[in-house]
Amino acid sequence: MSSDPRYIAQADVVDCDIGGDRALMHLQTNTYFTMNATASTLWLSLSEPRTLHDLVTVVTKKFAVSESQCRPDIEGLLAQMLEAQVIDIAPAGTD
Numbered sequence: 096m097s098s099d100p101r102y103i104a105q106a107d108v109v110d111c112d113i114g115g116d117r118a119l120m121h122l123q124t125n126t127y128f129t130m131n132a133t134a135s136t137l138w139l140s141l142s143e144p145r146t147l148h149d150l151v152t153v154v155t156k157k158f159a160v161s162e163s164q165c166r167p168d169i170e171g172l173l174a175q176m177l178e179a180q181v182i183d184i185a186p187a188g189t190d
Contacts, residue, residue: 101144101185102173108181110138119181128181133158134172144185147173 107122117135119128130138133154140153147169154165176182 099146099148101146102141102150102176102182103144103185104138104141105181105183121179121181124180126179128179133168137169137172141182 105121108119109122110117110119112135113129115132115135117130117138119130119138120126121128136153136157137150140150145153147166150169150173151162151166154160154169155162158165173182177184
């Protein structure tokens, strides 16, 4: 069993498409965010728990980018999303 953290969208965040990008609204903090196409792809993948590896795979399949190019960017984005409380780390055993 892997001990890698699994990330999931926070339940108090709603989103909508705005021309290929996404707008997020955190209902508890009333904070509004916008995301580009790459971040939007990650966000949509986080409707269920995903590891960093899962998310890198999603991005490399959708965009013409290597794992070594996108992994640091995804790590940074996940850190920002955790800080903004729009994602959580899913409890162990959550699928």
